[in-house]
Amino acid sequence: MAILLIFGVLGYFFRKLDYDLAPFILALIVGPILEESFRQSLMRSAGSFSIFWESSMALTFIVISFLLFLWNIFRNIKPKKQVLS
Numbered sequence: 001m002a003i004l005l006i007f008g009v010l011g012y013f014f015r016k017l018d019y020d021l022a023p024f025i026l027a028l029i030v031g032p033i034l035e036e037s038f039r040q041s042l043m044r045s046a047g048s049f050s051i052f053w054e055s056s057m058a059l060t061f062i063v064i065s066f067l068l069f070l071w072n073i074f075r076n077i078k079p080k081k082q083v084l085s
Contacts, residue, residue, distance in 0.1 A: 014021055045051035053059045 011021065014024065041051055042049075053062060
């Protein structure tokens with residue numbers, strides 16, 4: 001019951017502050033899995049981060065993620081056009 005109450009209050013504040021709940025829920029589910037995979041990759045490469053850009057597919061995903069990140073920042077910084085009525 002306590003967990004239900006905590007997540008209910010958290011969800012209420014997210015809606016009140018106009019946060020989207022889907023990325024938060026996705027992060028709660030996928031976050032631990034990604035962290036474990038990241039740790040295994042680093043152990044396999046003896047602590048070298050080069051394992052993440054040695055593969056062309058991994059490098060492609062890194063570049064696409066970086067471009068999407070920059071696009072979101074640019075989209076939020078760029079002033080919005082006002083509609084004249």
